[in-house]
Amino acid sequence: MNLKQLAEELGLSQTTVSRALNGYPEVSEGTRQRVQAAAERYNYRPNTRAKGLATGRSMVIGHVIPASTQHEMVNPIFGDFIAGASNACAERGYDMMFTRVEDGDEEAAYRSLMAKGSVDGVILQGPKVQDGRIDLLNRIGLPFAVHGRSSNVAAPYTWVDVNNTSSFRRATEFLLDLGHRRIALINGLESMDFAKRRRDGYLAALEAAGISADSALMSSQEMTEVSGHHQTRDLLNGDNPPTAILSASMISALGVRRAIEEAGMKMGKDISVITHDDDLSYLKNGQDVPIFTATRSSVRNAGRILAQMLIDRISDPLVPAQNALLEAELVVGRSTGPAPVA
Incomplete structure (x- = not known):
């Protein structure tokens, strides 16, 4: 069905039908709903090229x-x-x-x-x-x-x-409530705004708890599985390793978990991990029970x-x-x- 046929079926002008489908404010809500319902009923899809010519847009x-x-x-x-x-x-x-x-x-x-x-x-x-x-x-x-x-x-x-600042502040506070005091941050590149805000949230939580930030526990790299693994391995091999790690990405967190397992440690018992979870379609954080404690936003x-x-x-x-x-x-x-x- 084309625009002309849809308009004839509704007893409306082609202009009115087009404006109703494109959300123009001068079309009443009743007409808009009627046109949209008819378009769905007849499986009508606007011709993008024609729509662009009519509106002067590329769409x-x-x-x-x-x-x-x-x-x-x-x-x-x-x-x-x-x-x-x-x-x-x-x-x-x-x-x-x-x-x-x-x-x-x-x-x-x-x-x-x-x-x-x-x-x-x-x-x-x-x-x-x-x-x-x-x-x-x-x-x-x-x-x-x-x-x-x-x-x-x-x-x-x-x-x-x-809200990266509040989410990482809350995650850090959660770890502090569990008794952790040596909390590491494996962050994204801090020239990126989201990473800077996450670091701000982490530091704010430590300051409020009266804990001095330790630069040896903070790192900033591209968020890959390999970088998460290398950063965690270096932390665990340090003189005073952390008891908890904040990871800026689920992808980095996979590397964090690999390094923990290679060190013969158990995640959640010997060392705690919180990551940010973008609720990815093809990288789910477990099923009924999440693998990682996470700050989740789709x-x-x-x-x-x-x-x-x-x-x-x-x-x-x-x-x-x-x-x-x-x-x-x-x-x-x-x-x-x-x-x-x-």
Whole structure:
């Protein structure tokens, strides 16, 4: 069924049906619901190209991927985020496009996408503490939304983020309540905003408990299984090893567990571990009982929310920048227990 046939079936003009399906405010809620119900009943799907011609939009959301971070394309966290975002885009008639560029060519890529009209907006991933992309996109006027935040950017912009500071403060407090005093932090790269905030939460909890931070217990590297393994191995081989470890990623936590097992120790008894869990589709934290105690927040849900916010901003440029701060749930698993007696 095409738009003309759907309009005839409803006894409405094609313009009214199109506006109802695209969320225009001048269409009454009753008409909108009637049109949407008919579209579902007749399995009607708008022609994206025709819709773009009618609205003057490309109906595409873009992602610019620098060469140095292209490995993120196979990262399960990125994959789950894109799954959530693409579902939201599809519901609103949008496609997604990925552009790979050499490092340092991002500005030219964004300007080109805007000049060509290739995309209606872009999603930014992995914001740094000081991220120049946000200022650039505000200046050139290309709609965008950020997965995360940039601490040193004061200008308003649309973002969705996890409350990393409070989640890692809460995780650290949980370990302190179990009697742990030597708590290590295996963090992501702290030029990244999320990692800086997680470190802030960890340090705030130690300070409130009157415990001095020990730089020997804090490390910052790319979040891979191998790096988690190496960092944990070094900690356990130190003169005064920790009794608990905070890991910034489920992927890193797998390496943490491997190093603990290789040392002949039992996770949850000899040493406790808390990680951040993005509730990944293909990397679940156990089933009935979680393997790891974790701060859990769905990255797929974050992708869905962010895409919806960006499309709202594209549809009405006068809509103020929107923000969503998602709280992580502390899920208790088998990886934590009371601090071992010396």
